């Protein structure tokens with residue numbers, strides 16, 4: 001049986017090395033986009049690395065991307081490396097006549113620094129909006145910002161009570177929606193959308209334009225972690241509110257594809273999410289996308305890790321052991337390095353890729 005565990009890495013540098021080695025093993029060329037200014041936690045160079053496998057002139061292209069949310073990249077990178085080592089998948093790819101673009105570490109800064117956001121505290125999956133239009137308001141977040149990101153960590157008793165009172169009054173789903181929808185007002189807050197396209201967003205757009213150019217069909221599997229049951233891969237429809245697109249996505253991946261539009265997804269409805277990049281960069285193509293979202297810890301654990309991480313970002317002078325504790329808390333909230341979790345997540349990513357290849361080739 002194919003063993004995926006060796007594909008997973010312990011840090012960003014190792015993840016990138018493994019991706020490069022796995023591509024070299026298959027004699028695939030690496031297209032490297034080096035970050036112009038930001039560096040990794042150990043001073044290392046940061047890059048978005050792209051490998052295209054299969055029939056490069058195909059009518060159908062599947063994009064599989066990792067680390068849109070930095071620290072979530074442990075899982076997606078492991079799956080990408082495992083795919084490159086998986087003879088069954090590569091044989092299916094050859095039979096399908098489809099091209100696959102693996103986009104490694106969309107947000108390499110967050111991956112290296114164990115943050116969900118990029119070098120400017122921007123949540124990339126809220127950063128794909130029209131910056132000429134007025135920012136979408138999030139008055140609920142504005143009213144709760146000082147509570148969500150407290151001035152002290154651990155939070156004071158008053159802070160915990162204030163957050164508890166919100167949950168008692170509105171419920172946990174409302175809290176999640178208020179925080180995770182995205183906001184443009186507080187650069188030192190959670191799920192900050194930014195005020196201009198981030199470097200990663202620009203590169204991702206270029207990658208889609210270059211490799212999606214001329215294709216009739218484009219599929220996208222964007223691998224995330226942090227929501228849902230432990231090691232379960234929720235297939236969240238990743239596109240506009242369009243019934244025929246949702247129906248096609250379910251035809252490819254099964255009736256258990258969830259969407260934020262009908263409340264079946266564990267994700268809240270977002271503004272500025274990245275699916276627009278595929279639609280904008282490849283307007284000629286029929287687009288079918290999912291986020292593959294793997295569960296790690298409880299929603300409360302993940303939320304507390306994010307609050308602590310934001311507090312740390314806002315207090316760069318904070319010393320050890322607090323710094324190390326929060327970094328480890330973040331890693332645990334978005335990744336589980338047990339062989340069981342790795343095997344379960346890769347098995348589901350593998351199925352999704354095989355389904356997408358089938359969808360992309362059957363349509364032709």
Ligand SMILES: [Zn+2]
Nearest residue numbers: 069072224225
């Ligand atoms: Zn994510």
